[in-house]
Amino acid sequence: MPTIAILDDRKDDRETITRVVVSTLKKMNESDEWNVVSDEPPAKERDVIHWLDENDATVLVSDWKLNEGAKSQRVVNYEADRLIKEIRAKRPTFPIFVITGFESEARAHLKEVENIFSRKDFTKNAADVVPQMIRAGRRRYEEQRDLLTRMDSLARRVAVGGASARTKAELKSLQGYFQAELPTLINLDGVLTEFEKTKKKADTLRQKVQRRINQVKKAK
Secondary structure (H helix, E strand, O other): OOEEEEEEOHHHHHHHHHHHHHEEEEHHHOOOOEEEEOOOOOOHHHHHHHHHHHOEEEEEEEOOOOOOOOOHHOEEEEEEEHHHHHHHHHEEEEEEOEEOHHHHHHHHHHOOOOOOHHHHHHOHHHHHHHHHHHHHHHHHHHHHHHHHHHHHHHHHHHHHHHOOHHHHHHHHHHHHHHOOOHHHOOOOEEEHHHHOHHHHHHHHHHHHHHHHHHHHHOOO
């Protein structure tokens, strides 16, 4: 199920945004089609992408001024500016929306996000904002479906042997994109020998990809 992930170091703000999003999804009759995750954010920046993947997130809603408290009270060790750049470097088309109490400042600093809203405007105009998030999330899901289909096709070519270096390199790139666990099958040297040793793992990979494709199809 596609998921809207809410990232805010302040519990009260996080819960308020969650209530607004969930309520709006219900009014739109979309609550059965979308999940919302808003648990406490990962403490370290390096864990955020894993957190998004673990929750099958297709949209990120983030505060801008994360890490505002005193050092002893900080929930996270990163700021949104740097985090967004990191996500963009690895997931260029991942939809990111920012909700902040410092909208004008955020607009001056953030250029590569879908939209920026003040907390007040978001709450007041949720009926217009949440559909934006859904549209962006659906585009993301379509993109994932296409890439997963491509990954499945490439994995099959490598598994039967004789795949070109370009095919293996593309599969390795997609494997990195989805952060899947792919064994030494993708080694550019001796791939056929490695395949014989790891056929079982290769079959598991194809099944994993197929399950992900089926999940995306069901969510449409």
